[in-house]
Amino acid sequence: MENSTDLRQAADIDLNQFTTVPDTHRGVLVSPDQLEPGDAEVMAGVGVHVENEDRSGTYILQDFNPLCVPVQTKGLELLPIAVALKKYDWLRKKYCFKAVNADLDKYTLQCASAADPQGYFVHVKKGVKVPFPVQACLYIAQSGIAQTIHNIVILEEDSELQLITGCASRTGVGSAAHLGISEHFIGPKARFTNTMIHSWNPDVEVRSRSGTIVDAGGTFISNYISLRPSKSIQTNPRTWLNGEGASLKYLTIILGFGGSTIDTGGDVYLNGKNSSAELAHRAVCTGGRIYQRGLLTGNTPGCRAHIDCAGMVLDAGEDGFIEAVPGLKALHPDARMSHEASIGRIAPEQVAYLQSRGMSEREAISLLIRGFLDLDIEGLSPELDARIAEIADLAGHGEGI
Amino acid sequence: MTNLLEIKALCVNVDGQDILHDLDLTIPNGEVHTLLGPNGSGKTTLMMTIIGYPEYRVTNGQILFDGKDITTLDITERARLGIGISQQRPPTISGVKLKQVLDFIIANARQPVPDINELARAYKIEPFLDRDINAGLSGGEIKSSELFQLLIARPRFVMMDEPDSGVDLEAINIVGQMMNEIFARHHTIRTKERRTGLIITHTGNILDYIHADKAHLILDGYIGYTGNPHILLDQIREHGYGECARCELWRCR
Ligand SMILES: Nc1ncnc2c1ncn2[C@@H]1O[C@H](COP(=O)(O)OP(=O)(O)OP(=O)(O)O)[C@@H](O)[C@H]1O
Numbered sequence: 001m002e003n004s005t006d007l008r009q010a011a012d013i014d015l016n017q018f019t020t021v022p023d024t025h026r027g028v029l030v031s032p033d034q035l036e037p038g039d040a041e042v043m044a045g046v047g048v049h050v051e052n053e054d055r056s057g058t059y060i061l062q063d064f065n066p067l068c069v070p071v072q073t074k075g076l077e078l079l080p081i082a083v084a085l086k087k088y089d090w091l092r093k094k095y096c097f098k099a100v101n102a103d104l105d106k107y108t109l110q111c112a113s114a115a116d117p118q119g120y121f122v123h124v125k126k127g128v129k130v131p132f133p134v135q136a137c138l139y140i141a142q143s144g145i146a147q148t149i150h151n152i153v154i155l156e157e158d159s160e161l162q163l164i165t166g167c168a169s170r171t172g173v174g175s176a177a178h179l180g181i182s183e184h185f186i187g188p189k190a191r192f193t194n195t196m197i198h199s200w201n202p203d204v205e206v207r208s209r210s211g212t213i214v215d216a217g218g219t220f221i222s223n224y225i226s227l228r229p230s231k232s233i234q235t236n237p238r239t240w241l242n243g244e245g246a247s248l249k250y251l252t253i254i255l256g257f258g259g260s261t262i263d264t265g266g267d268v269y270l271n272g273k274n275s276s277a278e279l280a281h282r283a284v285c286t287g288g289r290i291y292q293r294g295l296l297t298g299n300t301p302g303c304r305a306h307i308d309c310a311g312m313v314l315d316a317g318e319d320g321f322i323e324a325v326p327g328l329k330a331l332h333p334d335a336r337m338s339h340e341a342s343i344g345r346i347a348p349e350q351v352a353y354l355q356s357r358g359m360s361e362r363e364a365i366s367l368l369i370r371g372f373l374d375l376d377i378e379g380l381s382p383e384l385d386a387r388i389a390e391i392a393d394l395a396g397h398g399e400g401i
Numbered sequence: 402m403t404n405l406l407e408i409k410a411l412c413v414n415v416d417g418q419d420i421l422h423d424l425d426l427t428i429p430n431g432e433v434h435t436l437l438g439p440n441g442s443g444k445t446t447l448m449m450t451i452i453g454y455p456e457y458r459v460t461n462g463q464i465l466f467d468g469k470d471i472t473t474l475d476i477t478e479r480a481r482l483g484i485g486i487s488q489q490r491p492p493t494i495s496g497v498k499l500k501q502v503l504d505f506i507i508a509n510a511r512q513p514v515p516d517i518n519e520l521a522r523a524y525k526i527e528p529f530l531d532r533d534i535n536a537g538l539s540g541g542e543i544k545s546s547e548l549f550q551l552l553i554a555r556p557r558f559v560m561m562d563e564p565d566s567g568v569d570l571e572a573i574n575i576v577g578q579m580m581n582e583i584f585a586r587h588h589t590i591r592t593k594e595r596r597t598g599l600i601i602t603h604t605g606n607i608l609d610y611i612h613a614d615k616a617h618l619i620l621d622g623y624i625g626y627t628g629n630p631h632i633l634l635d636q637i638r639e640h641g642y643g644e645c646a647r648c649e650l651w652r653c654r
């Protein structure tokens with residue numbers, strides 16, 4: 001039996017309180033033009049730009065209504081999962097619940113038992129390098145619902161795909177739940193970059209489970225950014241580096257928030273000879289509870305793994321903290337594995353130094369936070385810039401620029 | 402000539418300890434002064450107090466800059482008034498590149514900024530532009546990085562704390578050139594464009610590379626002599642700082 005991180009943080013959600021059936025009285029989204037301006041803005045904040053031409057495909061799920069903008073790239077297919085399951089028999093047989101068990105927990109069971117599953121199906125054919133990112137937005141526009149999502153991404157041999165998934169809720173939405181299963185299959189020498197940005201209202205609860213299987217020479221790059229955490233987020237992406245030389249790079253950025261509980265992990269099984277994994281967790285705590293975990297299991301000769309958890313506590317309030325638990329398990333004598341963890345504050349002498357060059361306290365702290373987060377994905381999300389500025393305000397004495 | 406910096410009866414307490422006592426210092430516009438004193442005499446303390454580091458608590462006295470009382474302003478406000486520093490031991494800042502700070506300085510510059518890549522080449526700063534601030538830099542390289550930021554920022558008033566410590570004999574020429582550039586001390590430059598500043602040194606060696614108009618001697622947190630740099634330096638070199646406290650130059654408190 002494979003060991004995995006035990007997700008014990010964040011309370012159990014009573015799913016009976018949420019509706020999972022579409023409200024047929026609501027209009028169905030047929031074009032991105034129909035989005036309300038406020039919604040389009042929130043989506044842009046999580047990296048989904050509906051009018052952007054530099055995208056190879058767009059999928060939007062608003063509550064229960066999927067919308068797929070037809071794809072122009074040859075060898076790329078993007079469909080709502082329900083449509084794909086009807087169209088392709090092999091999808092259910094070969095891929096469905098092969099990377100995430102349907103009965104993993106009550107949330108996956110809920111997703112698996114949905115009569116009409118929601119989510120996206122992305123398929124990239126052999127040798128196809130998708131020129132621009134495919135974007136998907138999983139959007140909650142009304143209170144009281146639970147989205148049950150099932151995404152499947154398949155990259156055939158030697159293909160390349162960048163996927164941006166933005167998950168967010170409409171301003172003002174109250175209690176709601178986002179339950180999701182994501183399964184990724186990365187073929188030999190294929191390269192998959194998955195950037196996921198979350199920005200939720202304070203009463204939304206998130207339980208997402210993902211599984212990624214990487215073949216020989218395949219690469220999985222995953223960036224997860226939680227900008228505005230909900231009441232609770234619990235994720236534990238699992239990756240199987242099964243092929244020889246398969247590699248994984250994982251960056252998780254959590255910007256904490258008072259009153260929230262965030263538990264993120266990352267279990268990696270290094271089964272392929274010379275496979276490698278590099279996990280970096282970064283968290284900035286301005287209140288709330290943040291758990292950074294990860295368990296790397298080295299099963300083969302020549303595998304290399306490193307996990308690094310770093311936390312910055314700015315103003316944790318009464319109940320805020322960061323708990324970093326990087327884990328390693330070497331099952332082969334030749335596995336080379338290491339971990340590090342550090343939690344600290346912003347050093348006042350660094351802020352003062354930057355101020356002596358003319359920066360305001362807020363500008364200095366923003367720059368230090370950016371540096372700490374190691375952000376080279378700048379410009380991806382204006383919301384990220386806004387959030388960092390907000391956090392810098394909280395951390396400093398609130399003086400403007 | 403008006404005074405750019407005027408310090409009156411300054412007392413400073415650090416971490417519960419009184420470090421500077423009743424200190425007076427005046428630097429007129431366009432003059433470069435030097436502050437000489439032994440280890441632990443309060444030189445760094447004075448500079449950090451003038452730029453406004455909060456842990457240096459002013460318990461008495463005033464700091465006037467361009468006639469304005471800046472004693473209660475924060476570091477940013479003082480920096481924006483035109484005070485710049487080069488620190489003796491600046492912090493290492495991982496995650497923030499020298500280039501990012503220079504970009505900020507350029508974006509906020511009031512005067513046109515010359516091509517920084519060219520300057521970086523000329524002053525051998527290029528390799529550090531994309532490195533985290535002071536991370537893994539040698540003692541001499543740190544000084545160059547500090548001075549280079551001032552060279553780009555061109556503050557009206559510049560303080561340099563031990564700009565030559567840890568700098569080897571070859572690199573000291575470059576440091577000297579940068580200092581002359583920062584203070585606009587080249588012969589071709591008109592007097593009225595000259596910058597004002599304070600060079601802090603305990604050895605005085607750097608004064609072979611830059612002309613100082615006046616020297617101040619600080620002992621135990623108190624400035625007791627102000628005069629010709631060469632005369633003072635000769636005295637110090639001959640008798641040491643220990644004798645200075647007793648010599649005829651030292652004014653009674
Ligand atoms: N944070 C502090 N807490 C306690 N004492 C301090 C602190 N900072 C400075 N001091 C003391 O104040 C005195 C003056 O220190 P300062 O660094 O200003 O000396 P300096 O003249 O710059 O010496 P050096 O030539 O060695 O650089 C010293 O005795 C020093 O120990």
Ligand SMILES: [Mg+2]
Pocket residue numbers: 444445446489562
């Ligand atoms: Mg000193």
